[in-house]
Every structure is written in structure tokens, then in C-alpha cells.
Amino acid sequence: MSAVSPDVVGGHDHSHDHDHHGAPTGLKRWLTATNHKDIGTLYLFFSFIMFLTGGTLALTIRAELFQPGLQIVRPEFFNQLTTMHGLIMVFGAIMPAFVGFANWMIPLMIGAPDMAFARMNNWSFWLLPPAALLLVGSFFVPGGANAAGWTMYAPLSLQMGMGMDMSIFAVHIMGASSIMGAINIVVTILNMRAPGMTLMKMPMFAWTWLITAYLLIAVMPVLAGAVTMLLTDRHFGTTFFNAAGGGDPVLYQHVFWFFGHPEVYIMILPAFGIVSQIVPAFARKPLFGYASMVYATASIAILSFVVWAHHMFTTGMPAVTQITFMYMTMLIAVPTGVKVFNWIATMWRGSMTFETPMLFAVGFIFVFTMGGFTGLMLAIAPADIQYQDTYFVVAHFHYVLVAGSLFALFAGTYFWIPKWTGHMYDEKLGKRHFWMSMISFNVTFFPMHFLGLAGMPRRVPDYNPFFTDFNQIATVGAFGFGLSQVFFLYIVLKCIKGGPKAADKPWDGAEGLEWTLPSPPPFHTFEVPPQFEAPAGHGH
Amino acid sequence: MQQLLVFINFLAAHFKAVRKSALIKIAPANAVCGSRNRPRHVHPANCGTLLRCSGVATGLATKVSNNMKKMAVRTAALIGGVPAMAPAFALDGQYNFQHPVTRLAEDIFGLHMLMFWICVIIFIAVFGVMFYSIFAHRKSKGAVAATFHESTTVEILWTIVPVIILVGMAWPATKTVLDMKDTSNPDITIKATGYQWKWGYDYMQGEGQGISFLSTLSTPRAQIDQGEYKGDNYLLEVDNELVVPTGKKVRVLLTAQDVIHSWWVPAFAVKQDAIPGFIRDAWFRAEKEGVYRGNCAELCGKDHGFMPIQVRVVSPQAYTEWVAAKNAEKAALAAPQSAPVAAPEAKPVASAN
Numbered sequence: 104m105s106a107v108s109p110d111v112v113g114g115h116d117h118s119h120d121h122d123h124h125g126a127p128t129g130l131k132r133w134l135t136a137t138n139h140k141d142i143g144t145l146y147l148f149f150s151f152i153m154f155l156t157g158g159t160l161a162l163t164i165r166a167e168l169f170q171p172g173l174q175i176v177r178p179e180f181f182n183q184l185t186t187m188h189g190l191i192m193v194f195g196a197i198m199p200a201f202v203g204f205a206n207w208m209i210p211l212m213i214g215a216p217d218m219a220f221a222r223m224n225n226w227s228f229w230l231l232p233p234a235a236l237l238l239v240g241s242f243f244v245p246g247g248a249n250a251a252g253w254t255m256y257a258p259l260s261l262q263m264g265m266g267m268d269m270s271i272f273a274v275h276i277m278g279a280s281s282i283m284g285a286i287n288i289v290v291t292i293l294n295m296r297a298p299g300m301t302l303m304k305m306p307m308f309a310w311t312w313l314i315t316a317y318l319l320i321a322v323m324p325v326l327a328g329a330v331t332m333l334l335t336d337r338h339f340g341t342t343f344f345n346a347a348g349g350g351d352p353v354l355y356q357h358v359f360w361f362f363g364h365p366e367v368y369i370m371i372l373p374a375f376g377i378v379s380q381i382v383p384a385f386a387r388k389p390l391f392g393y394a395s396m397v398y399a400t401a402s403i404a405i406l407s408f409v410v411w412a413h414h415m416f417t418t419g420m421p422a423v424t425q426i427t428f429m430y431m432t433m434l435i436a437v438p439t440g441v442k443v444f445n446w447i448a449t450m451w452r453g454s455m456t457f458e459t460p461m462l463f464a465v466g467f468i469f470v471f472t473m474g475g476f477t478g479l480m481l482a483i484a485p486a487d488i489q490y491q492d493t494y495f496v497v498a499h500f501h502y503v504l505v506a507g508s509l510f511a512l513f514a515g516t517y518f519w520i521p522k523w524t525g526h527m528y529d530e531k532l533g534k535r536h537f538w539m540s541m542i543s544f545n546v547t548f549f550p551m552h553f554l555g556l557a558g559m560p561r562r563v564p565d566y567n568p569f570f571t572d573f574n575q576i577a578t579v580g581a582f583g584f585g586l587s588q589v590f591f592l593y594i595v596l597k598c599i600k601g602g603p604k605a606a607d608k609p610w611d612g613a614e615g616l617e618w619t620l621p622s623p624p625p626f627h628t629f630e631v632p633p634q635f636e637a638p639a640g641h642g643h
Numbered sequence: 644m645q646q647l648l649v650f651i652n653f654l655a656a657h658f659k660a661v662r663k664s665a666l667i668k669i670a671p672a673n674a675v676c677g678s679r680n681r682p683r684h685v686h687p688a689n690c691g692t693l694l695r696c697s698g699v700a701t702g703l704a705t706k707v708s709n710n711m712k713k714m715a716v717r718t719a720a721l722i723g724g725v726p727a728m729a730p731a732f733a734l735d736g737q738y739n740f741q742h743p744v745t746r747l748a749e750d751i752f753g754l755h756m757l758m759f760w761i762c763v764i765i766f767i768a769v770f771g772v773m774f775y776s777i778f779a780h781r782k783s784k785g786a787v788a789a790t791f792h793e794s795t796t797v798e799i800l801w802t803i804v805p806v807i808i809l810v811g812m813a814w815p816a817t818k819t820v821l822d823m824k825d826t827s828n829p830d831i832t833i834k835a836t837g838y839q840w841k842w843g844y845d846y847m848q849g850e851g852q853g854i855s856f857l858s859t860l861s862t863p864r865a866q867i868d869q870g871e872y873k874g875d876n877y878l879l880e881v882d883n884e885l886v887v888p889t890g891k892k893v894r895v896l897l898t899a900q901d902v903i904h905s906w907w908v909p910a911f912a913v914k915q916d917a918i919p920g921f922i923r924d925a926w927f928r929a930e931k932e933g934v935y936r937g938n939c940a941e942l943c944g945k946d947h948g949f950m951p952i953q954v955r956v957v958s959p960q961a962y963t964e965w966v967a968a969k970n971a972e973k974a975a976l977a978a979p980q981s982a983p984v985a986a987p988e989a990k991p992v993a994s995a996n
Contacts, residue, residue: 171873171877171878172866172867172868172870172873173867173868174870178945178946178947178948178949179944179945182942182944182945182947250944250945251942252942256903256941256942258901258902258903258919259902259903259942259943259944262901262902262944345920346919346920346921347920351920351921352903352918352919352920352921353918353921386780386788387782387788388788388789388790388792389790389792390792391791391792391793392792392793392794392798393792393793394793395793395798417905417914417915417916417940417941418916418918418923419897419915419916419918419923419924419925421824422820422821422823422824425820425824426817426820429813429816429817429820430813433809433812433813434809436805436809437802437805437806437809440801440805441798441801441802443769444769444801447769447772447773447776448797449792450773450776450777450780451772451776451780451789452776452780452786452788452789452791453776453780453786453788453789454780454781454782454786454787454788455776455777455780455781455782455786456781456782456783457777457781465773465777468773469770469773472766472769472770473766476762476765476766479758479762479812480755480758480759480762483754483755483758483812483816484816484820485750485751485754485816485819485820485823485912486751486754486755486758486816488751488823488912488913488914489740489751489755489909489912489914491914491940492905492907492914492940492941492942493940553737553738553739556738556739556740557736557737557738557739557740557741558740558741558909558937558938560907560938560939560940560948562942562947562948563938563947563948564948565867565878565948565949566878566948567873567875567876567877567878567879568873568875568877569736569737569875572737573737612788
């Protein structure tokens, strides 16, 4: 963290005028942080801690599933593990990590001095640790943590102990944090771009985040509504989800997935943005079809509001509803396909090198697309009857969330860490991290496709010995994957401590305002807006 | 690499399955019972060399149980990737759906395979291009970057072509949805009620009307908790199985007592949530005698993994006999109770065998 300390002036005089009145140091610096770089760093470290926490839960799950029979945990605790693994990874790890990237990179990319609402930015970060404490702490209260699945379906969630209430409050708090973060990003992007940077000349990462931020603002209140109804059903005598009182348990699922499907894109659109920055840089060729990338992202976002019931094909909807949601869901394949084709066309006839960021970006395209294919299979309503709630679904969403979102986060970290720290990371270790992650990821999750097709339901602590082989392979892979991420932490810490000095623009093919700054950038940047000239291939 | 090998093996296995599924139609009735009972085989001849492929695997295998040894062989096979291992991957239901025993399940299996092959073809085409580019357009090979960055023609083309492919997928899928939803004119109607954590069955209409019982996991706790030897039907066996005749349209009405459960029998391609306070329905017409097993597919609390579904499909004659036996049993139970006090709706719980 010393690398981004306020006393790094980098010989640039525009930072002196702020340093002389004494930026706080030590703990106070982080508690009172209003600087987008510090807040970005906080978000990234927070999300990594949550990632390791959620990972530990996952490894406990995999250890239990190593053999048939119950060995390590009891079924009720197993359900707590799967539930909290999901909640912590989604709300604690992946989403805050992307917000961390947004904080660090969006002002640097659009030539803004900071985020629009610096103090709100501080508040939206510091809401997260209490929410995380509520989630993690719920394991230690009577009745244990929430065990109703990360989706918290009623009426099962109405049966839970106080761990459920803690999850509900955690979701409220994290929702508030996300909404504030999203407002900040929208306002920053719309108002603080450097002169000359029209919307259609923005870096793709800014575009994908702009759209993601709108999604967040639209759906986080919906989730808050869903869990609030749970809360009042639990404690205040309402019967939203109880048929005996005129309610309907399936109503919860509709409301939840109206949030939940856009949520999926909230976790993947910024990843698309990161990959769209990296592929052109290492292909040394402008992004192919910039405008169509923007339109594809927007179409995905819009479609995400009309597909939610594909998570509910087995609830027993009328045929016409099933068919409508099936068609809508299949349509999403079109803009998603356009994105993949554009990335490949960007690579086509480029002059490619494969440093770690590019490895992760190409790995992302390859493995994420496999998750896309299983997504298309899942969209087919009759076939979904067989896949629903099996390990096939588990495989699918880990292909898009781990190989998708997480790999893009790794790619982005390696891409921008020279800028953040002023040091180059160890390329050899980075590549090793990529191959370890890629191989162990597939060893973990590929066999789950087979498990699901052959009939293993998800969220079960025990299974027929018929499924043993693939479960054992998955467990071995999972521990390998977990170790690879500890290795990643080592690479990052090593890079923060030292390493070869990074050039202002360490990647010769990279484009963008962030590379015009020194590495690491001074505490305050772009206090005078830079004049932006669009690189070739951006807008006309 | 590893996944490529699994994938290749999968393809090989699938081709075998296609040939097999043609045979299955003339196989004797008792030959396939959910298909998961068959022994798995690891090619013994390859074990030695394969174990050496992976030092970690060897270390583990010598240390612990038989199970782990098998796993180590599998892992080594996958990582080391010896195509000679193909016999170990012969389709025995481990890679794909169970063999369908209703026409609807066959249709769904067909849709699934159609989707699978379309995805495989697109996958090969798209990533063929990408990997060609990765190998050919590298800086280290002296590639000089082109400068093109858009083409409206290409963009339109790769928007329209996927749409056409999607329409091709949607057509058969739509027909199957309509078929799946047509629960009209059943021969037999059975209500299945989900409880935490068991199933209750009431024969509501058709032959067997009035029969009603609860169906609970029959796997002994010692097998689950104390590592006792686990049978082939571990966690997939119940005390009172559902019995239905072949060739009859069975409509299943689903509801639940407490939380949402889901009634899933893979061989029938029926998975329908059971929602407390509401009734949903599904149907199947089993064509082949046998025992078919499934699970609750919706997280329903502590013992979600321990409330299986077991359906025995018998010939219409055998079904008539079973109904008669059940009714006789019920009469015998009712006889000593000279003054029934229970309300007419009270659920009589028959305990078979």
C-alpha cells in the first residue's frame, strides 16, 4: 500500500498543493479516505479477504463431498456453507472487486480528478465491513447462519433462525452501498469526462460500468424489497409468501429473480469491459466494432429485465409464459455472441503477445463462452426441466462467474497493477498463476457438468456412490484452485513491496489516459483536465 | 487440455450411446433399472503407468482408501490423458442423462443432444478461428498488426446468423413445451405431497383410487453416518415406492405441506416444484417396466438430500394385482377399528411390506 501513499509525488508539481496541508496517514488515512485511489484499494483488499473467506467455505463443501456419506459436517451446517458461500462471493467478493476497479480506473480513464461524490464514496465503502461482519458473524449465533440458499426462497427462509435476519440486514446494507457506488459512477462518467471525450469515445470499461451502474440502481431496491417482505413475514405478521394468508411463495421468486438476473450481468458486464481494454492492448490493434460493443452491452442490459423467469421453469408456469421467457433468454445469446466475435476479430491479424493479462483475457473468452453455451442449453425450457437444480447448473454459473468475472478481475489486476504500484509484477509467477488457475478451475468444474446430467442434485451434502469419481476429481481441483489464489495474493504483495520500476505505459499496445500518468500516479491526478484525442478506432 | 480429453471421451461415449439406445428398445424389461446400478470399470492394465503420471495422486492413493485410489486413477487419467483409457469412459449413465423411458423424456433428450451438437459445432468454428489467430498472429512470429476495426457487413452477418440458428432451436423446443404442459385426460391421477422430509402419495382418480401412503428414505442411518458399506441404491431407496402401470397417462398433482420441494424423476423427465398452498401438475406415460429413482430437487432444509423418489413401473396386470393387494391391506387395517372416529379426510397411512 506504500506504493499509493500520498507522499509519492513522482516529480509532478500538481500534487504538491494538496500534500502541504497534510493528508492523514496510518489508519486514519483509510478510515477517512475520500481519494478514489485509496477507496479503490480498500475495495480491492476487502473483496479479496471476502474471496478467501467464501473460498474457505467452498473448500469445506468440497471436502464433505469428497466421499459419499457424512464425514465432516452435518447437513444443516452444510446448507449454511452453500448459502454463505454464495452470498459472500456475490455480494462480498465479485461486486466490490468491480467497484474497486471502477474507483481506481474510471477517473484515470476519463481524465477526472476524482469520483464525483468523494465523501459518499467513503461511506459506500465503509458500509461493507459491517455487512460482512453480519454475514460472517451469523455462523456464531444460535441456529447458525442462513441456510436457505443464497436465493433465500420463501417459505424455507421463514423457518430460519436469527442468522436469516442478519443476512437480510447485510443485504440491505450492501444494497445501499451498491446504490451509492452506482450513483457515484454514473455522475462521474456523465459529468467529469475530459474535454473531447464524447460518450462514444469513452473507453469500453467506462461504458460497461455506466450500464452496470444503471442496472444496479434499477434492481438493488427490488432485492431490498424482496428481503424486506421476508423480514415482515418473519416478524411482523404479514403473509406475502404464505398461501394461508393469501400470499404466494412463488411471488418471492419472481421478485428475487427480477433482481437476480440483472445481477448476473452486473457481475459480468464490467468483466466484458476489462477484457475489451486488454485484448486490443496485446493484439496491438484497435477494438473491433466499438459501437456494436456498446450496443451489445446495452441490449444485454435491457434484455436482462425480461428473462428472470427462466430461473423458475420448474415452478409450473403456463405454457405461454414458459415459451416467452425461453425466447427472450435465447435472444441474449445474440449480443453476447457479438461481443465474443468482436474480441476474436480484434485478435485477428493483430500482433499478439501473451503476457499474464492477455492470458487471463483469452482464457476468459474461451472458458466464459463455454459457460455461455451451457447457458443456451439451460434456456431451452423443456431441457431445463432436466438441468434445473442439478450440478449442471452449478457448473454453468461457475463457468461464467469464476472463469468469467473472476478471471477478468485477475486480468485487470495484472494489467493495471504496474500503474497502481509503480512496479512490474513477476511475469513468470503471473503466468504460473494463470495456468494453475485455468487447469484447476476446469478440473473442479468440468466434471460437474457430467454429475448434473447423470442426475446429481445441487445443495446436497451426500450422494449415491455412483457419483463418487467426479466428485473426487472436483474436490482435488478445488483445493488446487484455492491454493492458486493464495499464490496470487503472494504475487500481488510481492509486486506492492517492490519489483522492476514500471514505465508510465508498460504495455506498448495500450491506449488511454491512464497511461499518460506516471506509475504510480500521484495522489491527485488530472486536476487540470487533459485534452483527449480519440485513438484510432474509437467513434467517428 | 484435460477438458479436451474428457470432451473427446465424451464424444466417443456418446456415439456408443446412440448405438446402444437403438438396442435398448428391444432389451428385456428388467434390464434397465435407472441405469445407475451398473459397476464402474477402471482399466486395470493402465493403472500403474497412469499413477506415475501424477506424483500427488500416487502419494494419496497408497495412503488411503480404495475409493481414493480409484479417484487417483481417474484424475491421473484425466490429467495424464491416455486415450487408451477410453474403456473406462464407456457410457453407463455417468456422462449423460439416464435412458429415457417416456416419449416426452426421449424428446427432451433429443433436444438436449441437438443443443449439445449445435454448441459443439459453433464452439469448434469460433475457437478454431481464435486459436488459429493465437498461433498465426503473434508478434514473435513477426505478425504486423492490421488496422481494420469495423465492418458493418460482418457485424450484420454475425447478428443474423445466430438469430436463424436460434429459431431452429426454438421450434422443436416450443413443441415440446406444449406437449409437456398438456396434462389433460389422464388415466390415473396421483397427488404427491412434499413434507420435510418425505413424500406422500394419494391415488386420486383411475385404477387404484383411494390408495394413499407415505414414502420415506429407507437407507439405514449407519450407512450415512458411520461409513457402513453403501448399496447401489444408497439414498435412492424408499420404504413405500410409488407404483404405476406401463402405457397409462399418469398425471401427478403436486403440492407441499411446509416448504417448496420438487418432484424429479430423471427417466421420465418430470421435475415439478411442489408449492405449499398451491397445486401444480405434470404428467408421464412410462413405456418400460422397471424401477426409476429420483430426488427432491429444491432445497427444502436439513434433509433435502435425503428424500428420494422411487417409482416402480409394472405391467397393467401386475398393477391390478398390486391395487387389489393394497385394498385388501387397507380393509384388514380398517376391520378391527369398529368405530372410525377420524375425519373422512384423515390420511390413512398404509405400511407395505
